[in-house]
Amino acid sequence: MDQALTKQKIKELRAMVSDGDRVGIVLQDDPDPDAMASGIALRTLLGRNKQTTPLLAFKPVTRPENLTMVHLLEIEIQPATTEVLREFDKIAMVDVQPPFFGEKIPRADIAIDHHPGYPGGSAPFEDVRVKYGATATIMTEYLVTAEEKISERLATALIYGIRSDTLALSRRVTDVDLQAFTHLTPLANYSLLRQMDRPELPLSFAQILARAMSRMVVKDQLVVLNLGTVERDDLIVQMADFCLQFEGVAWVAVAGKLGNQLVISVRNHGMSGENAGEAVKTLFGDIGSAGGHRNMAKAVIPLRAWRRREGTTRDSLIEPRLRELFTTVIKAQKAQAAAARTAPARNGN
Ligand SMILES: [Mn+2]
The missing domain is CATH 3.90.1640.10 (inorganic pyrophosphatase (n-terminal core))
Incomplete structure (x- = not known):
């Protein structure tokens, strides 16, 4: 100083x-x-x-x-x-x-x-x-x-x-x-x-949490949940943080509808090449505001824009679609990181 x-x-x-x-x-x-x-x-x-x-x-x-x-x-x-x-x-x-x-x-x-x-x-x-x-x-x-x-x-x-x-x-x-x-x-x-x-959670969140937990699956080290309509966007964030703690989970994407927007909160453990901020930019940059850091990122998408691109805003269809999108982008990031790891060796020959 x-x-x-x-x-x-x-x-x-x-x-x-x-x-x-x-x-x-x-x-x-x-x-x-x-x-x-x-x-x-x-x-x-x-x-x-x-x-x-x-x-x-x-x-x-x-x-x-x-x-x-x-x-x-x-x-x-x-x-x-x-x-x-x-x-x-x-x-x-x-x-x-x-x-x-x-x-x-x-x-x-x-x-x-x-x-x-x-x-x-x-x-x-x-x-x-x-x-x-x-x-x-x-x-x-x-x-x-x-x-x-x-x-x-x-x-x-x-x-x-x-x-x-x-x-x-x-x-x-x-x-x-x-x-x-x-x-x-x-x-x-x-x-x-x-x-x-740790702000107080509204009691209504208990129901949302119970429903979400009962269908949570870890596939490809990825958890994807759509909470449907929520009253505060920090509930989405807290859910994402919570899910990242389970064994075998490397990435989490939690979505929820807040007013006329779809809010998506993304977390990962930041293994090599993984970048949550880049992931949301790639996936949602064209239809909403998206960005963040390596470990945490957020996208806010007007439901109107989501419907235009994805055809529907039905809750039951948002979750599988998000899984598809994130699986693809994470695979691409891993492939890119692997390629970057081998590239310097080739230059050295
Ligand atoms: Mn400041």
Whole structure:
């Protein structure tokens, strides 16, 4: 951690905000844990409260696991509009940068973020550290350097932010993220963290789970399930994670209908050449949004588009069709990986 730089930044930051200023902290649309934690941290760093320095977002939190955080940590996020933002003396943003909002924000004074790809220079105070796994890590560094007291609630939020942006410290994690995490560990509330990790399931899910389990088969190391209509998309995700734990299972694809969309969640153990993100892009890129990482991926397909390509949205037919599709794409990936393994040997001859 570069303490000298961070000290300088804190000075600049505090000099920028006058005592009487109303500061709006704007978060990205559908704010995630890193954004919410960083927003509260910035407010703490500026020594302010939610009346003078509210969190705002143009689109509210919708993801169930993030809503659990909002409820458990009592995080208030006000709806942002261009008019509302005009009434603030200063506009700050965390975990996002001004170009994201385009014309919707009148101006920005403070931007603290870790996302690459923005041109920079869009706010007088800017601290963008693209190597960091989370903005919450930058904010933790600020708080520690400023010797601010980090409350249990704030520590819990920051730890959850770092964990969720780095997939439990497995992706894009750096030494500074680990340092921040270590610092926050004794301060956080683990009972709350556990509740955020495992959101309550609706009772109606028991029936869905029972039906799905009774017909689950493992064939070619692949589990495919279509849950039919579900009320939350995290149920699909949880089911996919759950099924990956069974012996002999290497891939899982779980689908469910949510509103007028078919949501497909994919998991695998990431053996050589296997790539869940590529698989969903290949299979569904033409009819919906599809992508992800090697081990976890997601596709969201309008039912209309699925019907156009596949002829029907009947639940009983979706499952076998998904099995066909995934079997083919996994075979292709394995063949490609095998070919890549033998290729260098040939070059060496
Ligand atoms: Mn982030």
